[in-house]
Amino acid sequence: MQELFKKHWTSLLGALFVIFSILYLFKYTLDQGWITNSMKTVAGLLSGVGLGLVGFKLILKQRFLIGEIISGLGGAILYATFAFSGIYFALWDSITVFIAMLALTIGLTVLSYLFDLRILMNLALLGSLAAPLFLRPEQDQTFSLFLYLLVLNSGYFWLSIRKHWSEFRLLAFVGTWLTYAVYVLHFDPAMDTLWSMPVRYASATFFFYVLGFLISSWKVNARFDGLNLYLGFVNAVLFGSWCVVLLGGILEMAYPLAVMGLVYLLLAWTAYGISGRQATFAVSFKAIGGVLLLLLAFSEMGKGLAIKPLISVYVWGGLAVLLMAGAKRFRMEGLQLVSMVIWVGVTSYWFNTTWEVPRGEWFGVYLPFLNGAAFAWILLAALGFWYSLSVSFAALKEDGRRFLSCLFAVAGHLIVGGLLTLQIGNMFTEYDLGSFWILNLTLSVTWGVYALLLFLWGAYSNQRLFRYFGSVVLILVSVKVLFFDLSGGDSIYKVLMLLIMAVISFTISYINYRWKTVPAAPSSSSGPEYPDDDPFPLAAERRAAGKDAAVE
Structure with a gap:
């Protein structure tokens, strides 16, 4: 031709x-x-x-x-x-x-x-x-007009498939969407309802081409790339753009985007089965497109609602989990990197918005650490620790891997600190605990106990990183107690809090003493020896065993 x-x-x-x-x-x-x-x-x-x-x-x-x-x-x-x-x-x-x-x-x-x-x-x-x-x-003879276009497209698509004349698909596609644009602009039809005639004709056109390009690809040696793939992408863009015009002020874009996302996931699944269960570029493109459309839809849902940030954290955090799981399953470092970037973005977003987000109560009842906001903190913290345990990039040297592992571990513990702070504060507000106890004292004791737990875990796992981080937390809590919590009037609660902090400090001293005095086992029975200044001995042991993973 x-x-x-x-x-x-x-x-x-x-x-x-x-x-x-x-x-x-x-x-x-x-x-x-x-x-x-x-x-x-x-x-x-x-x-x-x-x-x-x-x-x-x-x-x-x-x-x-x-x-x-x-x-x-x-x-x-x-x-x-x-x-x-x-x-x-x-x-x-x-x-x-x-x-x-x-x-x-x-x-x-x-x-x-x-x-x-x-x-x-x-x-x-x-x-x-x-x-x-x-x-x-x-x-406004729109029914006759689109009936005219339906017959044309059906005949020319059939001939295009049977004779492999691809230009028929292109001409019919361009001409039909151009005619639709002229119809809307020339007639200026009513668009003040959810299921108006322009919406119906746009939806019919979109689904016709979705089905037409699928059948065309199936009949042409089950190949889903090339012109059909590109026109399918343009079809989605055109339909989405017209939805913005036709449904503005009537319906949130989240719902058309969700429908399109489900359609393209179904297309990906169908193409995957037809192509012999091969994850080709076209199949991956449709699947990724469907996932992104669903993510955009979920991100738009609840727009203007106070709970919107919480929905966004669940959606994007869930995507980060799926990407990380895919990276481990298919050994794709690119997916791991994308997951980490998403996690950094959504964590920053959550720290910025969490203070004004509803607590996520169950049927009007607030349960500390068992509510929607707490689950968001837990999701982000768990991801941080997962990255710390599993981070591995071939281009990074040993020092780079240790640094990333340390960075994600520290970030995960900071998120845990945010979880403790916010949930305890909400608990005081909900149950009116401030009438017989002091919130600042409770937070100081909580962070002191958290520092103790960090030391215990460091001693148990023989990782100096947690001792270092626990020391920082303990120092900050001590400064808070001595210079802020003790100001103001005297209270028996302050005496009790000082005693608790003393117990925590003595316990940490005992842990440090026991840590330093435990004799090292012979290398023949306990594995490889590590330098005294190595803060990641378990990580080194795992890497020596071939697992190539840093421990938080």
């Missing part, structure tokens, strides 16, 4: 000019009122049929090029006549237009299929799509 167009493109261009001149003549005579509408219809039918017969006679005489061009002009005139009579002035009712369109399309399709009349069909398709654009009816 490419070589044919290179040789005869000037002839085809001339034929296009003839088609457009005929269409313009239709409109001009209409505006001038020179002849009646019935006379135009009869003239269009006679000229279209006459050119078609002349063209086929030439084809039978082996003069294919000129014969196809003339026959194509005849087909284009007939399509324009049907559009004029059934859409522009509604001289024919919808069923008459449908029958005429169906008969012409079937006839041209069968002849083109049997005799490979590719140029004829291209010209007829161009004429049929150009007719509604040029004529632009004055009456």
